[in-house]
Amino acid sequence: MTEPVMLTVNGIDYRVNVDMGRNLLSVLRNELGLTGTKEGCDDSECGACMVLLDGQPVNSCSYLALQAQGRSVTTVEGLTPADGLHPLQRSLLEQGGVQCGFCTPGIIMSARALLDRNPSPSEEEIRIGLSGNLCRCTGYAKILAAVAQTASDG
Amino acid sequence: MSFMIAGSLEEALTALAAGARPVAGGTDLVVGARQGKAPLPTSLVAIDRLAELTQIEPTDGGIRIGASVTHARLLTDPTIVSDYTALADAAALVGSPSTRNVGTLGGNVMNASPAMDTGAPLMVLGAVAEVQSERGSRTVDLSDLWTGPGQTSAKVDELCVAIDLPSRPARSGSAYVRLEYRRAMEIAVVGAAASVTLADDGTISDGSVALSAVAPTIIEVDGVAELMAGHLPDAVGAAIAAAVAEAAEPISDLRASDSYRRHTVGVMAARAVDAAARRAAGEEISVPVNRAIGVGASR
Ligand SMILES: Cc1cc2nc3c(=O)[nH]c(=O)nc-3n(C[C@H](O)[C@H](O)[C@H](O)COP(=O)(O)OP(=O)(O)OC[C@H]3O[C@@H](n4cnc5c(N)ncnc54)[C@H](O)[C@@H]3O)c2cc1C
Ligand code: FES
Ligand code: FES
Numbered sequence: 357m358t359e360p361v362m363l364t365v366n367g368i369d370y371r372v373n374v375d376m377g378r379n380l381l382s383v384l385r386n387e388l389g390l391t392g393t394k395e396g397c398d399d400s401e402c403g404a405c406m407v408l409l410d411g412q413p414v415n416s417c418s419y420l421a422l423q424a425q426g427r428s429v430t431t432v433e434g435l436t437p438a439d440g441l442h443p444l445q446r447s448l449l450e451q452g453g454v455q456c457g458f459c460t461p462g463i464i465m466s467a468r469a470l471l472d473r474n475p476s477p478s479e480e481e482i483r484i485g486l487s488g489n490l491c492r493c494t495g496y497a498k499i500l501a502a503v504a505q506t507a508s509d510g
Numbered sequence: 511m512s513f514m515i516a517g518s519l520e521e522a523l524t525a526l527a528a529g530a531r532p533v534a535g536g537t538d539l540v541v542g543a544r545q546g547k548a549p550l551p552t553s554l555v556a557i558d559r560l561a562e563l564t565q566i567e568p569t570d571g572g573i574r575i576g577a578s579v580t581h582a583r584l585l586t587d588p589t590i591v592s593d594y595t596a597l598a599d600a601a602a603l604v605g606s607p608s609t610r611n612v613g614t615l616g617g618n619v620m621n622a623s624p625a626m627d628t629g630a631p632l633m634v635l636g637a638v639a640e641v642q643s644e645r646g647s648r649t650v651d652l653s654d655l656w657t658g659p660g661q662t663s664a665k666v667d668e669l670c671v672a673i674d675l676p677s678r679p680a681r682s683g684s685a686y687v688r689l690e691y692r693r694a695m696e697i698a699v700v701g702a703a704a705s706v707t708l709a710d711d712g713t714i715s716d717g718s719v720a721l722s723a724v725a726p727t728i729i730e731v732d733g734v735a736e737l738m739a740g741h742l743p744d745a746v747g748a749a750i751a752a753a754v755a756e757a758a759e760p761i762s763d764l765r766a767s768d769s770y771r772r773h774t775v776g777v778m779a780a781r782a783v784d785a786a787a788r789r790a791a792g793e794e795i796s797v798p799v800n801r802a803i804g805v806g807a808s809r
């Protein structure tokens with residue numbers, strides 16, 4: 357059964373037709389063309405698909421698109437200013453926290469939610485905030501440094 | 511196939527009576543379907559934003575936690591953290607921030623995994639489940655609710671609407687400790703919750719212990735109160751560990767052998783009793799105990 361639904365993504369209302377079992381991730385990528393959000397594992401393990409739902413991180417691969425109706429979805433595209441980079445993006449580049457970059461959008465969304473809630477997190481709090489995000493390349497140290505740098509830059 | 515976001519409890523109960531299955535956070539239901547464990551039900555009713563199910567409120571005799579309250583709320587709610595600390599310890603260990611943001615207490619309880627983290631804390635805190643259908647409502651003891659792995663005694667049209675917890679005695683404390691191989695995104699290898707009440711002289715006057723991942727359901731260990739009564743907390747660890755190892759009926763799987771589980775669940779129970787007793791005596795041990803005292807995986 358396909359239902360027409362309204363999804364609010366990055367402040368824009370989209371009307372899309374969605375099957376009941378469809379995950380939010382595939383709607384974002386394939387219907388709305390927002391391919392910044394990645395698919396890694398497709399079952400809630402890796403965090404590459406992290407988006408914000410009413411400001412809180414959610415694994416969009418395992419979240420029903422229909423359940424996002426009436427909520428506000430933010431993807432990495434929604435956080436990047438039209439001209440230039442978000443402070444988290446700049447710190448990740450400066451610290452060398454990006455290699456292949458596949459995990460980066462998910463890391464940025466988790467970090468953004470953490471800093472919104474807790475503007476000056478301890479290292480332990482950053483580790484907990486990013487505990488749902490896997491990176492196969494960097495070894496994490498530079499990612500932690502980038503989040504800490506963003507926090508201290510205010 | 512149908513999907514509905516319930517606008518009221520009545521609407522949700524009507525949908526269940528017509529054959530729909532509830533979905534709260536979907537972190538078991540949707541993830542399980544994607545992993546191929548069980549197909550997604552053909553008719554779903556979303557209950558995650560029902561006002562009736564998302565309150566934490568005081569009652570005459572304690573506290574009532576709505577079934578759709580998330581783990582993220584439990585681990586920061588001041589009353590849960592101060593009075594029902596074992597439940598906050600457990601909520602803080604679930605998955606990662608994103609799992610805790612959408613995963614709910616009702617989903618954890620009704621999914622009935624033998625390794626669920628909130629189950630053992632709820633048992634030692636004396637919780638009962640409120641279940642409701644169009645036919646009426648009733649309360650169920652947790653020992654009657656969980657009937658096997660993934661099995662509950664609730665009927666298909668029954669919704670768990672809340673978990674009720676009695677108020678806590680003076681000079682009591684609780685804790686939940688789990689053995690884990692890594693510090694996040696983990697399933698309990700084994701887990702143990704304890705509740706301890708102290709007498710004025712510092713000896714234990716009452717207590718209970720419940721266990722995760724060592725039986726087909728969460729189990730409470732018989733005879734623990736008698737074993738601890740009259741003793742100082744420091745003196746009971748070995749006896750608790752022995753009683754717990756005796757009560758456990760673990761299996762071997764890829765995560766651990768039965769004999770390893772039997773041994774370590776005793777160790778976890780002794781640590782849970784120790785942390786609960788220290789909290790009962792007024793010591794601040796931050797949530798979760800696993801991180802505060804380094805019980806689980808180290809960095
Ligand atoms: C990456 C990851 C890590 C996890 N880590 C942990 C962990 O560390 N510890 C742990 O215990 N669990 C863990 N889980 C499992 C899961 O997150 C929890 O069990 C969670 O509490 C389930 O809640 P939910 O709202 O998402 O349930 P849902 O998936 O929405 O529902 C689960 C089941 O319960 C039923 N149900 C839901 N609400 C009700 C209700 N009110 N009344 C009747 N039936 C209901 C549903 O129909 C379904 O069968 C993890 C899951 C994932 C994906
Ligand atoms: S793709 Fe969603 S968690 Fe890996
Ligand atoms: S940079 Fe490659 S996965 Fe993180």
